[in-house]
Amino acid sequence: MNNFMARRTVSALVVIIPLTILTAACGSENKDPESAVPTNPTTAERGYPLDPIKKGLTIAFVPKQLGKSLYFAAASEGGREVVEKLGSTFKQVGTSDSTDTAGQVKYINQLTDEGVDAIVVSAQDPDALCGALKHAMDKGIRVVTYDSDTRPECRNAFVSPADPDQLTFPLIHSLAQQIDYKGDIAILSAAKSATNQNNWIKYMKEDLKHDPSYADIKLITVAYGDDNADKSYRLTGSLLKKYPNLKAIIAPTSVGINAAAQYLSQSPFKGKVKLTGLGTPNTMREYVKDGTVESFELWDPTELGKLAAWTAESLASGQITGRDGQGFRAMDGQLFVLGTNGVTNLGDPTVFTIKNIDKYNF
Numbered sequence: 001m002n003n004f005m006a007r008r009t010v011s012a013l014v015v016i017i018p019l020t021i022l023t024a025a026c027g028s029e030n031k032d033p034e035s036a037v038p039t040n041p042t043t044a045e046r047g048y049p050l051d052p053i054k055k056g057l058t059i060a061f062v063p064k065q066l067g068k069s070l071y072f073a074a075a076s077e078g079g080r081e082v083v084e085k086l087g088s089t090f091k092q093v094g095t096s097d098s099t100d101t102a103g104q105v106k107y108i109n110q111l112t113d114e115g116v117d118a119i120v121v122s123a124q125d126p127d128a129l130c131g132a133l134k135h136a137m138d139k140g141i142r143v144v145t146y147d148s149d150t151r152p153e154c155r156n157a158f159v160s161p162a163d164p165d166q167l168t169f170p171l172i173h174s175l176a177q178q179i180d181y182k183g184d185i186a187i188l189s190a191a192k193s194a195t196n197q198n199n200w201i202k203y204m205k206e207d208l209k210h211d212p213s214y215a216d217i218k219l220i221t222v223a224y225g226d227d228n229a230d231k232s233y234r235l236t237g238s239l240l241k242k243y244p245n246l247k248a249i250i251a252p253t254s255v256g257i258n259a260a261a262q263y264l265s266q267s268p269f270k271g272k273v274k275l276t277g278l279g280t281p282n283t284m285r286e287y288v289k290d291g292t293v294e295s296f297e298l299w300d301p302t303e304l305g306k307l308a309a310w311t312a313e314s315l316a317s318g319q320i321t322g323r324d325g326q327g328f329r330a331m332d333g334q335l336f337v338l339g340t341n342g343v344t345n346l347g348d349p350t351v352f353t354i355k356n357i358d359k360y361n362f
């Protein structure tokens with residue numbers, strides 16, 4: 001078993017989410033040990049139905065970037081819809097610069113002083129927010145990270161968009177096919193401290209290192225565009241200039257891939273230097289149609305925001321505390337179970353190509 005397969009097997013064992021198969025079995029007492037909710041102290045102690053979701057809560061979203069990002073705007077709309085439907089108040093604060101960790105800390109402290117019931121944050125850095133978030137939790141505020149995590153002890157639960165293997169494997173695989181399994185590639189990332197991008201980069205590096213079919217592909221550099229469109233656009237130009245043999249760019253950021261696609265589509269490198277990564281179909285459609293990009297991925301950010309809001313509501317209502325194995329119902333009644341370190345995954349990402357891109361509108 002190669003390293004990739006080993007990682008994939010382990011992650012398949014620990015992340016069992018969403019448990020759609022169990023949904024039908026959980027409306028009443030579960031007699032069949034085979035289909036019992038696995039290691040779920042909350043549900044085992046209390047049985048179903050869980051305590052009701054409380055009304056009148058205040059749930060505050062703190063995106064990594066506010067105002068400039070369609071991705072986070074969509075996630076917040078999903079969060080708002082759920083919170084308001086459940087009879088609570090949604091609020092949102094944040095910085096427009098995805099590297100402004102001091103700004104994120106300031107907003108978290110402000111929300112703690114206000115005494116909100118839950119903070120839902122996409123962290124710009126795994127460590128920098130920890131003091132402020134721990135202070136919030138000490139005051140009884142529930143903390144959910146979504147999209148980009150902190151260290152596990154700095155929050156109650158993390159809502160991840162996808163299992164990192166499920167997300168990075170198709171990116172590397174499709175890019176390798178496009179460049180005929182050989183040549184120099186570069187990564188155009190977001191902020192240097194971003195937990196989510198750094199984690200995905202780690203997985204991609206491991207795949208490149210351990211899968212023999214990628215032996216002739218060389219990752220020559222990782223550049224950081226800070227989820228700033230202008231900076232990412234300029235960096236794309238610099239990469240092409242500095243590395244004349246560059247065959248492909250992977251941009252695991254919705255801002256980065258869009259800026260790189262814009263640059264490539266207007267340059268002689270269009271279609272020659274391949275591009276993939278994570279982006280929203282609405283912003284990437286024209287670049288798929290004009291031949292700049294063959295495929296890229298994403299999850300629906302609105303759904304991510306909804307699941308993050310449900311997780312916050314479940315925590316703030318006392319249904320879960322963030323312990324591994326606890327289950328809660330979200331979205332359209334699906335059972336979600338917290339995996340190792342309180343992580344829950346939204347699901348598998350979608351791969352967009354010319355064949356399916358018109359079916360998506362986000």
Ligand code: RAM
Nearest residue numbers: 071190252253254255278
């Ligand atoms: C950008 C942000 C975000 C990431 C998406 C794919 O919008 O960096 O954190 O998840 O890209």
